[in-house]
Amino acid sequence: MLADLLSIEKVTVAFGGIVALKDVHLSVRDGKTTAILGPNGAGKTTLFNVIAGAVSPTSGTVVFQGEDVTAQSPSKRCHFGIARTFQITQPFGGLTVLENVMVALTAKATPMKQARAEAASYVDFVGLSAKADDPARVLSTGQRKRLELARALATKPRLLLLDEVTGGVDRPSIPEILNLIRRMREERGITIVVVEHNMEVLFGLADDAIFLNRGEVVVTGTMAAVAEHDSVRRIYLGDGDA
Numbered sequence: 001m002l003a004d005l006l007s008i009e010k011v012t013v014a015f016g017g018i019v020a021l022k023d024v025h026l027s028v029r030d031g032k033t034t035a036i037l038g039p040n041g042a043g044k045t046t047l048f049n050v051i052a053g054a055v056s057p058t059s060g061t062v063v064f065q066g067e068d069v070t071a072q073s074p075s076k077r078c079h080f081g082i083a084r085t086f087q088i089t090q091p092f093g094g095l096t097v098l099e100n101v102m103v104a105l106t107a108k109a110t111p112m113k114q115a116r117a118e119a120a121s122y123v124d125f126v127g128l129s130a131k132a133d134d135p136a137r138v139l140s141t142g143q144r145k146r147l148e149l150a151r152a153l154a155t156k157p158r159l160l161l162l163d164e165v166t167g168g169v170d171r172p173s174i175p176e177i178l179n180l181i182r183r184m185r186e187e188r189g190i191t192i193v194v195v196e197h198n199m200e201v202l203f204g205l206a207d208d209a210i211f212l213n214r215g216e217v218v219v220t221g222t223m224a225a226v227a228e229h230d231s232v233r234r235i236y237l238g239d240g241d242a
């Protein structure tokens with residue numbers, strides 16, 4: 001059995017009187033893709049923030065690769081190997097695709113020549129080589145998402161948090177992006193945690209799932225098993241009222 005890459009232990013997050021996460025306990029298997037499911041306000045974004053370090057839990061612990069990272073800053077966690085597409089700044093429209101990826105690399109103090117070669121390999125991986133010298137502002141939404149993934153790859157993540165990765169992407173471009181995410185896991189061994197509203201997308205991506213409601217974990221397990229849970233069916237598959 002694979003070990004857990006990430007564990008959230010008894011995490012509570014309170015914003016004044018609002019409890020966004022309540023005594024959350026969960027784990028993410030190394031090398032797998034885990035979906036975070038839940039209705040609006042369930043605590044999905046707060047959970048991402050807690051994992052990435054943007055929000056400090058009121059109580060509880062975040063353990064990554066066996067280390068307690070609860071007190072570590074987002075940039076330190078990025079250095080440890082936690083990347084989040086949402087947190088990576090929007091592409092610089094005036095810079096080329098290649099330069100945008102280089103910026104993500106130079107943040108890790110990579111020498112310029114090596115950065116260029118490395119960045120080119122990530123641009124190639126996401127299928128944007130033909131656009132490498134174009135300014136990022138001319139990219140379509142789907143191409144922008146792929147650039148975002150190349151920039152995330154440049155931080156050499158062990159764990160990648162993907163927030164609505166197909167959001168705003170035209171339907172025909174979605175399979176290509178999903179294929180890319182699968183390749184990130186299969187070829188590069190990156191563990192992925194994804195928040196995504198499109199159930200069809202999740203069925204094609206996720207091994208495991210965690211369903212949150214009102215800040216609490218309702219059910220965890222394989223994606224197929226969690227999708228069968230009554231609350232999940234109500235909310236995502238339209239079985240009755242949510």
Ligand SMILES: Nc1ncnc2c1ncn2[C@@H]1O[C@H](COP(=O)(O)OP(=O)(O)OP(=O)(O)O)[C@@H](O)[C@H]1O
Pocket residue numbers: 015018019020038039040041042043044045046047
């Ligand atoms: N910074 C904050 N200050 C106060 N309340 C917050 C803050 N961030 C989140 N909340 C509240 O915490 C709860 C969980 O919010 P969160 O954004 O994590 O849910 P979500 O599952 O991501 O929802 P959605 O699907 O709508 O994005 C909500 O009640 C929200 O209003």
